Amino acid sequence: MPHSTSPELSLQEDSILPDAPARPLEDGLDNTSEEESSAGTQTMDDSITDPASKANANLEDMFEDDDEDDDFSSSAPQASSEAASQDTIKPAPNTSSSDPEVMKAFYQRLFPFRYLFQWLNHSPSPTNDFGHREFAFTLRNDAYLRYQSFPTADLLRKQCIQLNPSRFEIGPVYSTNPRERKALRRATAFRPISKELVFDIDMTDYDEIRTCCTGANICSRCWTFITMAIKVIDAALRDDFGFRHILWVYSGRRGAHAWVCDRRARDMDDAKRRAVAGYLELLKGGDKSGKRVNAKRPLHPHLERSLNLLRDHFQADILCKQDPWASPEKAARLLELLPDKELNKSLQKKWDSAPLRPSSQKWADIDALAATGASGSLDTKALRDAKQDIVLEYTYPRLDAEVSKKLNHLLKSPFCVHPATGRVCVPIDTRRVEEFDPLGVPTATELLAQIDEWARTHDDGGEGEEEKKKVQDWEKTSLKPYVEFFRTFVGGLLKDEKGAVKRERQESESMEF
Amino acid sequence: MLASSRIDPKRRNNLDHRKRQFAQPQWQQQKYEYGLNFYVLPPTAEITLEEFEEWAIARLKVLSELESCTFRNRTPEETTNYMTPILQKHMPLNPSRSSTAQDERKTDHYSHFILRLAFSATEDLRRRFSRLETMLFRLRYKEEDARERKNFVDSLGATMGMSWEKVSEDEVQELGADLRAATGYAKKGEDEGWFKVDWEKVPELVESRKVLLKRGKAYVPVREQQSLVVAEFGRRLDAALELTARALPRLDEDDRLSPILAHLSQSFTAPEATYDADSSPSGLAPTHQNIDALSQHFPLCMQHLHRTLRQNSHLKHYGRLQYTLFLKGIGLSLEECIMFWRRSFKLMTDEKFTKEYKYNVRHAYGDVGGDANRRGRGYTPYSCQKLLTEALPGPGMTHGCPYRTFTVDNLVAMLQQTGVSDRETLKGVREDVARQRYHIACNRVFEYAHKSEIKEVKNKGVWGEAELDTILHPNTYFKRSFLLKHLGEEGYSGETNER
Incomplete structure (x- = not known):
């Protein structure tokens, strides 16, 4: 040696x-x-x-x-060639x-x-x-x-x-x-x-x-x-x-x-x-528990701060790089987390015609369609809260x-x-x-x-x-x-x-x- | 050198402590100004042995009922409603102006200290006693007349140095929206205002994010003062129980009290539903091969684990533990259980299984691990209470009670898959779950699934009330289901008494 x-x-x-x-x-x-x-x-x-x-x-x-x-x-240890x-x-x-x-x-x-x-x-x-x-x-x-x-x-x-x-x-x-x-x-x-x-x-x-x-x-x-x-x-x-x-x-x-x-x-x-x-834990429940972030409003200052820290990451790292809702099956998960049934229907329709639309566009579609009045009974506050919850579900620490x-x-x-x-x-x-x-x-x-x-x-x-x-x-x-x-x-x-x-x-x- | 200089003051303190303890006994009758009591001074007057036992039993009754409320997952409101008549019957505490107030408060005071003696012997009992006494205190605190409560709290500040720093107007201004976002707005008629305390004083408010935290300080709204007082009560009681435990050996000399105390602490261990592993249906011989067939009798929690296991050929840790203990409870032997897991994890090498999983199975059976003397037969199978009170499963985990951990829609879908399609039953389940009566929902499903058999045993009168009581243990569910489906068959006559 x-x-x-x-x-x-x-x-x-x-x-x-x-x-x-x-x-x-x-x-x-x-x-x-x-x-x-x-x-x-x-x-x-x-x-x-x-x-x-x-x-x-x-x-x-x-x-x-x-x-x-x-x-x-x-599994096998990953070879880490470039660094080594x-x-x-x-x-x-x-x-x-x-x-x-x-x-x-x-x-x-x-x-x-x-x-x-x-x-x-x-x-x-x-x-x-x-x-x-x-x-x-x-x-x-x-x-x-x-x-x-x-x-x-x-x-x-x-x-x-x-x-x-x-x-x-x-x-x-x-x-x-x-x-x-x-x-x-x-x-x-x-x-x-x-x-x-x-x-x-x-x-x-x-x-x-x-x-x-x-x-x-x-x-x-x-x-x-x-x-x-x-x-x-x-x-x-x-x-x-x-x-x-x-x-x-x-x-x-x-x-x-x-x-x-x-x-x-x-x-x-x-x-x-x-x-x-408990203070730091936000996501509750297993795979079958549905929506796993249901934060109380107004947001606790800790969550508000966390959301501010995470928002940019969500845009850049989740939507663009991870692209979590690329396929239609995965997009269904996104719809599951949104509150308004009518809005969901029009979103579904839109995505059916372009199934492989990237996540960032699908995310933008939500607000775009909401603005056009796709749903008559839309509760804008509930939608905003649900979107915040989604950001947290995809970025908040999982301890x-x-x-x-x-x-x-x-x-x-x-x-x-x-x-x-x-x-x-x-x-x-x-x-x-x-x-x-x-x-x-x-x-x-x-x-x-x-x-x-x-x-x-x-x-x-x-x-x-x-x-x-x-x-x-x-x-x-x-x-x-x-x-x-x-x-x-x-x-x-x-x-x-x-x-x-x-x-x-x-x-x-x-x-x- | 350092060491010696450290020990000295300690010794001095000890001496002082003893001197203080025996210097000036206060043998006078105490006067009780408030209904609420922090139980700081022990009682000193004489009482008869009959009173001693009677008062203790009354308090014990109240504490057991309280415990069963947590066990049944009652909400705070339900608990209050349930407990009020019980308290009125066994341990009434009337307002100060009532003529019986002094006697009631005396009984309360004495019975607390008697039970303190009875339950300070082991760590387990102490913890349980402290938890229940704190619950009782919280319940009474909430129900207490507002003015008397205020007087009591003020007296705490005066006599025990318990006071809390109020947040100044300026600071409220400065914190602004954050403060209200964290603690919510005061309801009509409530004082608005905050205390500032070290966050360690209000762990449960921190845990549920009901306070604002800044640099280690918690801003507690005035209406949550209850938490502060209750936390202080619990803290002091814990410390006092430790001291009592240390003094306990001296009490052994009194041969009148010891038997009563021993008896009291024994009867305190009853309420949690325990399951005797030996009482699986006689004649049933589960092996690793027939678990699939038997799984039709499993409650939903175990069926869910079983299905997940078959689907993924793997279960996460807590799921394995829960399932292993359940299987142990239905009478699966250790060898068969190891075989069961080995076959179930079919994607895994023998080596990996032996190295990482086998030990845990043996551990659950008490085959390895722990002190040989204390090991006993390993863990007991989890009761519904245990499953309902433990932390919710995280991502990818499948343990716990599905009635609690699933969303209602997923739950109903799962029930339909297992053959529960009756609209009424499902509607009932939805209602139960919405009211957090998870075990009631589970019992409802059981009754639906065994409708005709239950009718039969009732009509024939072969099963009594006790044998059809609410199910509180997954193993009871299995056993009852199994017996009902094999009614009248040879060899499955097993007595059905539950303990």
């Missing part, structure tokens, strides 16, 4: 972290050997008792997990995920464990926020290890390298260390107490309205659905709920996750999570709301590699969400090749060797902007947390004296 790691290199990576706050792991490093061995035996334990540890999962959770599994294994066409020696992208060596090297050299630690720990020195946090590993043989926890970033990293999971998920912080849960006398002493508020948007929920691709496939045309969803949800979370630390992450294939990290969001119980999800409603739901960690596509789950910068191209996201294989490439181009013999050692592996690759974005995000969060802790301390002190 061209990108096999030498041990010194990986050690070095740990010690050189110019922007890490004040060597938080000093204590941890001193007794590494001891902790490492204990972590090692723990692992053995848990992998042997795998069914049991899995069994301990909350019943509902077990069931919820499985649909997500569906999407990993179904650098002239480096590497296996084809679709084999990258099945290559354990690639994953191992990825964890060793590229995965930003330090920032992940800071993100979840909310403080430079290790706290229970990290130590009592559940991690769950999906191993290569598809075994699922729940209730893993780690005192420090280093131990998490070691475990990842050793187990080499195809992905891992992040759960809540528990009241006690998840590894010790079986030693507790009372089962109730082990309960989840905090977790980021999370959202999951997946393209499968759009299958009935997207015309370009189906199933696991995506293209830039249908990615627009996700872009629209991000815009709407992000605006609501910030303007309405006042959340500030919202991390959007590409899920690696055809969706996006959001992690709302504000303390106020992390401390929410299930009822509050359900409230937020997998169950994920958001439960404090103890697990979600795949940022920077994991999607097993089917090989792409890294990178953060999405909402300020430039339009520019995000899921097909341009680097795969683990490409990134490792880039490290080698960097070494080749910087191989100028002797000079600046010291300098070069200070450059971390991720900085040599196209992962760099994503890690930097994440670092900035975590920095902002930590700054706020520090402020909050200080304020709290002051308050408690002033109360005591």
